[in-house]
Amino acid sequence: MTEPIAGEHLRKSILFFSEFDDPRKWRGLLERGLPQFRVECWPEIKDPSDVEYAVVWNPPRDCFKSLVNIKAIFSLGAGVDSLLADNSIPADIPIVRLLDAGLARQMSHYAIYGVLHFQRQFFEYRRLQAQEKWSPLPVTLANSFTVGVLGFGTIGRVIATDLENLGFPVIGWANSSKSNVDTEVYVGMTELDDFLASSQLVINVLPLTAETRGLCDERFFSRMRPGSYFINLGRGGHVIESDLEKAIDSGRLAGAMLDVFASEPLSPKSSFWKRESVLITPHISGVTLAEEASDQIISNICLIESRQSPNGVVDRERGY
């Protein structure tokens, strides 16, 4: 980041921050699409009052304090809960999230892998291989293995469609009723128990809001079917991790696949690492694709510059 910046002479700037995305790549993409701006990477900011937009993932808490001329903040991830919790962002500054940008497809593939991992008992075959045992196991057919998709927004719908196309029965659960959906969607807390009792496997893709934080607790797991499975690619904050551990230890859950955790990176002390029936990945179920994401952000900035509304503005009340 020490090479000269192409647009250094420009006054207006876009702030970029992410520990997981390549700042040079992003600077190139944004400066090509928005030649009237220079792109600065936190904390190397010439003059905070030049910053009109921010493109961020998990920014440091004090990142926005001095940005007195900020017009909008773009989140590089699907989850915006940490931005909503940042009180240094004025209430009238729009927080904009990405609409898909390849995330949904990637997350759907992750979910399909997890569903097949448990339905086809690949986790048992892995154990048998370690013991050098050749032992075909009984078959549960896809068409009698109901998958419950917890959260039925863009990502949940793609997952449901992909699984249905592969022959799995799918049901959904959402906070509010959904239109234009072929899948049977259970709605609200009153229908949550029925949803859980009907699912051989539950995939969490909820947004993290005040209503959904800690939803997957002891009570939740106790309503799941004995011997069922849980996949979390929503947020760590949805799950009370000690309750999930108990549900696994008691045999209520036969297995879990976890991509997100209350604290990331997952602590080396976590007991999840060592559990045979738990598959752990380091928050990789959906990785933002720079080309697709920057296209969306560029066209949204153009909309704002021409005094129109950007697409994907987060409803702060609702939380997503």
Add this chain to the structure above:
Amino acid sequence: MTEPIAGEHLRKSILFFSEFDDPRKWRGLLERGLPQFRVECWPEIKDPSDVEYAVVWNPPRDCFKSLVNIKAIFSLGAGVDSLLADNSIPADIPIVRLLDAGLARQMSHYAIYGVLHFQRQFFEYRRLQAQEKWSPLPVTLANSFTVGVLGFGTIGRVIATDLENLGFPVIGWANSSKSNVDTEVYVGMTELDDFLASSQLVINVLPLTAETRGLCDERFFSRMRPGSYFINLGRGGHVIESDLEKAIDSGRLAGAMLDVFASEPLSPKSSFWKRESVLITPHISGVTLAEEASDQIISNICLIESRQSPNGVVDRERGY
């Protein structure tokens, strides 16, 4: 098998043999659909000359010798190579294989799991989990991960369609040119090298014939892309296992998923068991579903009884 047989008074019989399927279940299904026959399970045959049909999987070699009135033999698996190699079956007796019966879908799910296992680097994450390491790896997108399907019959086509629907580029290879196919299919030995050089991952679903036996040898693996992957759900006889081991050890192949082997069950001495980059399953990629398979066999027997041709007769020259 000692309880009284419902149709014991009947003269004509159907012989059943499989070590992997439940004979009671099959007897029930066949006797319900074909009440004019009794079903006998090898070796408990009252009078070999009563046997008019056989429904078998991996039968003992001398099974057909005394069956002087046999009219057709039905294979319970997709592979008929062992039946074709049995000289005790007269050349004019049709050998009939199942057309799908749920096999293709199951095998496609198996293939999808394997493709995602390697494309999304779940095998690396499994290793990292064992080391309690949180370490996101670089992403290869599905749309730049070309899957080559070796063998483009019923099963190969279902696999290709399912993977294409998930966003993977798919190419095929077949012995002879295929019609009514949207996928690009390479044809014959002259195009095999191009097919292999274009595939990040090769899935073998060929039938085992004189032409395809031992096809996956040192030369074959040397034409695959460095760092590519191999999934075998065809037959063990397609693969020279020592050549596959060398291809893995040399790093030419970055991983393999194997469901079939030259000798099954796989010997405890095989070095495949211990390889971190090899996933082993005990010939479970496609399990014949008794209900669907028996429906097909029953309607084929009805066709033969009414002097019509059954569906799925194996071309003995071609080998499938």
